[in-house]
Amino acid sequence: MIQKRIKEISKEIPPNVKIIAVVKTRSIQEIKEAIKSGITIIGDNYIQEAESKFSEFHNKIEWHFIGHLQRNKLKKAVKIFDVIETIDSLKTAKRLDKECKNQNKKIKIMIEINIAKEAQKNGILPKDLENFVKEILTLENLELIGLMAMGSFTQNLEISRREFKEIKKLFNKTKIICPDLKYLSMGMSSNYKIAIKEGANMIRIGTRIFGPRKN
């Protein structure tokens, strides 16, 4: 089933678009099957969960952290992940930079955009992005490679499309001050086709690969 779904998705999307298999709550067996079917990037929301699976897979694939980064978990996050997609505050970014220095490691990061502009959501508001990027670029151990966004939780695909368009504009603007910016991570199982149309080159897929989550 997993293999068949991955094949179907791969056929639908352009070759430049990277699929992140989102593995929260999935078993090692399921992840193994996804990797066997060609998945090369894994996304996890939970440090603890990733840690327990890390030893099994870390050499074979790229690990992205896509959850909310708590400051007391930074040490483990730097050890486990290749990319942290959810940088959403300067305080956390500075601590992460320091932790990287301690571990003598550079880490790739992406900035999470709060595109729904809701106070309870994580991420940087579009109006604050330019200044935030400038600050991030001064941190020597962090390498900014992209932007990431969740989008509003909605069945209305036109709302999603509008948000994706806005993020793509922000991406183009940010590229002017950060030419190394490569990735735009947006779109999940319910809306990845629209996200790609609007400029995503990284999509984060859970349900569409592994089936419904049990919890």
Ligand SMILES: *Cc1c(COP(=O)(O)O)cnc(C)c1O
């Ligand atoms: C769970 C999750 C996804 C994948 O969601 P699906 O709807 O299962 O594809 C993508 N991004 C983030 C940040 C997630 O937490």
